[in-house]
Structures are given as C-alpha cells and as structure tokens.
Amino acid sequence: MKVQYWGWKLVVFVILSVILCVVYFRVEVKAEDVAVSTVRIMIGEGTEARHHMGLAMDAVSDEFRFEVKGYEVKSSAYASSNPDVFTIQNTSEGRCRVQAVSQGTGYVTLTIRTKDGKKLTERIFVSVYETISACDAVTKRRADVYRGASDHADVENNDKKGELEKGETITLIAICDDYFRFARKEENIEPDGYYTGFVKMTDVTVPVTSLMVEEELFFDLGEEEALDVEVEPELAPEPEFLYDSSSPEIAVIDEKGFIQTKRAGITVNTVSTADGLHKAKCTVYVYSSGGAAWEDPGKEEGSTGNTTIQESSKKPKNKFDF
Incomplete structure (x- = not known):
C-alpha cells in the first residue's frame, strides 16, 4: 500500500510540474511577443x-x-x-x-x-x-x-x-x-x-531590342570562322537565329552562323531573329592567295546589279589596303 501511495504522489507531482512549466512558458512567450512589438x-x-x-x-x-x-x-x-x-x-x-x-x-x-x-x-x-x-x-x-x-x-x-x-x-x-x-x-x-x-x-x-555583329570581316581564301552575334539587352535570352549570304559562291554561312569561304570576292551575311523583327548585316571580304577582292571603282554610285569583283596580281600589304 505504501508503494502505491508514494507512486500516486509521484504521478501527481509530475503532472503539476508539467502544468506549471507550460503556464510559465506561455507567459514568457507572450511577454516576449509584447516586448518585440515595442x-x-x-x-x-x-x-x-x-x-x-x-x-x-x-x-x-x-x-x-x-x-x-x-x-x-x-x-x-x-x-x-x-x-x-x-x-x-x-x-x-x-x-x-x-x-x-x-x-x-x-x-x-x-x-x-x-x-x-x-x-x-x-x-x-x-x-x-x-x-x-x-x-x-x-x-x-x-x-x-x-x-x-x-x-x-x-x-x-x-x-x-x-x-x-x-x-x-x-x-x-x-x-x-x-x-x-x-x-x-x-x-x-x-x-x-x-x-x-x-x-x-x-x-x-526580356524582349530582344537589337542584334549586333561586326560590320566587316576579312578572310584569306580557305579561312573559316563563326559569326559572333550579340543580343541587346544582355538580359534577353538568345533567340533562334536565321542566317543568309548574298553570294554563297563567295562565302557560305550555315544554320549555326559558321562562315566558310569559297572564292575571292565580297558578300554580305545577314543574321535575323526567327520572328523577323530584328536583323544585322556583316560585309565579308575574301582574299585570294595572291591578291585582293574589292568593288569595281568604276561602278556608278547608286547603280544596281551585281558587284564587280576584280583580283589583283599582287596581294596588298594588309587586309585593309585596297
């Protein structure tokens, strides 16, 4: 009987202790909440x-x-x-x-x-x-x-x-x-x-507002290079591009923007967004192994028709020397 008596007292003590702890914790939390709000x-x-x-x-x-x-x-x-x-x-x-x-x-x-x-x-x-x-x-x-x-x-x-x-x-x-x-x-x-x-x-x-490429590129015959296209603004996701060459017999550009030269001459590569809203152009000059390519200086300004390509017997001192 004594064991049962003290056992019940212990149970009651534990229960009361838990209740007091819960009440104390709630009071403290409430006080802290009030304090924080001040x-x-x-x-x-x-x-x-x-x-x-x-x-x-x-x-x-x-x-x-x-x-x-x-x-x-x-x-x-x-x-x-x-x-x-x-x-x-x-x-x-x-x-x-x-x-x-x-x-x-x-x-x-x-x-x-x-x-x-x-x-x-x-x-x-x-x-x-x-x-x-x-x-x-x-x-x-x-x-x-x-x-x-x-x-x-x-x-x-x-x-x-x-x-x-x-x-x-x-x-x-x-x-x-x-x-x-x-x-x-x-x-x-x-x-x-x-x-x-x-x-x-x-x-x-972020919508694309413009495309930018080099205005001019210079190649020796046989050289290859990818056309670098920059999108503005920088945060705009890169769209799908379409590429075209005005004279693919001189330099062809594939669907990934890779330029391959075919013969001496001048061509214009165009890159545009798939929706056609934005485009940029790059003039490509291709030099033969022993000469240069340039527009016929005798061609009248504003005239239409294909560009006349001439080859010199002597390669210029540099690619910018026409």
Whole structure:
C-alpha cells in the first residue's frame, strides 16, 4: 500500500510540474511577443518602422536607430546574419550603418538588454543588389511584387507588396539572387514618382531590342570562322537565329552562323531573329592567295546589279589596303 501511495504522489507531482512549466512558458512567450512589438527600427530621417531595406553593392546605408516603449535600455547591439553580403558599422550607442559587400540577402538583428533583465529583439531583411543597365521586361503571368528579394523573409505580416498583371511592362534596374529589382513610373507616388519592388526572374521575360555583329570581316581564301552575334539587352535570352549570304559562291554561312569561304570576292551575311523583327548585316571580304577582292571603282554610285569583283596580281600589304 505504501508503494502505491508514494507512486500516486509521484504521478501527481509530475503532472503539476508539467502544468506549471507550460503556464510559465506561455507567459514568457507572450511577454516576449509584447516586448518585440515595442521595438521599432528606423533608417535615416524616416519615422516609420522598417522591416526591409534594399542596398546597392558597395553602398553604405543611412544610419539605423531604434525606439523602445515600456522598457529602460541597458545595452544594445546590431549584428549581420551574412557578413559576406553586408557588414555592420557601429556609429554610436544604439546606432549603426550597413556596408554592402556583395549581392545577396540577410538580416540585421538588433538585440536589446533591458535594465530589468529582459532580452528584446527586432530585425530587418536586407537585399543587396547589383545595379544593371536599365532595360524593359514584360510579365509572363500575374506576378507577385515583394519588398525584398525573398517571398518568405518573415519580418512582417506580409512580405508581399503588390501584384503585376500579365503583360505589364516594367523597367529592370538591378539583380539580387533569383529576383529582379524594377521600377515603374506612376502618378501620385512620393517622393520620386516611381513604384519599385522585387519580382521573381521566372515571372518576366526580356524582349530582344537589337542584334549586333561586326560590320566587316576579312578572310584569306580557305579561312573559316563563326559569326559572333550579340543580343541587346544582355538580359534577353538568345533567340533562334536565321542566317543568309548574298553570294554563297563567295562565302557560305550555315544554320549555326559558321562562315566558310569559297572564292575571292565580297558578300554580305545577314543574321535575323526567327520572328523577323530584328536583323544585322556583316560585309565579308575574301582574299585570294595572291591578291585582293574589292568593288569595281568604276561602278556608278547608286547603280544596281551585281558587284564587280576584280583580283589583283599582287596581294596588298594588309587586309585593309585596297
């Protein structure tokens, strides 16, 4: 009977201990939640609490500062969760600046110790972006707009800033990980009239605006070379190209843009996008083993018909000496 008696007492003791621990934990968590909500981080001259910040590579942010309600501060410290991306420059008690180092994301975490022994924390999600040459892009579908380069930064109730409709044109201005930073001119937006945010790269496409090739190429008979085609803007995906030669008996260009010379003369190679919206031309000069090729100087300007090709008995001093 004594064993059963003490056994029941032990069970009751364990149950009561568990209940007390749960109640204590809930009270502490609730107190901590209240404490966190009383901490506000501001940047620069702003008076609103900040949860996100975008910063260009190598730039230094405006000064961070904080406010705490209901507690007396004993000490405070800022820390970077990703020092390879950005570092902390402490300026004075309770203040700091952020130095951007490389493209990426992370958190600035503020830790506060109060005089009554509490620990308060708050953080800001930082997106360090690489500035690019501005170019237009079109949304492929309805796309979410985020305050930072993440869809799960979890620093406020809603990291999502808004939406873009399918087919909207925006201007891309920077890259951060798998996101583009964009700007769009809108009325009634302060201070500069631009709506900005981050959008996933997979949600937009960058249209080709132009093709570029060398205006002239010079070959000795028998030489071969691929035609180098550059697409503008750089962010545009490389489209399907179509190639054509005005005189394939002089130099032929295949479906991959590879030029093969056949005989001395001058021909024009044209590269175009498959949709026919963009094209570029390159004049190809082919030299025989002992001479040069050039247009007949006696041909009247503006006349039509095939170009007259002549071969000299003496090869010029260099390929530019006609």
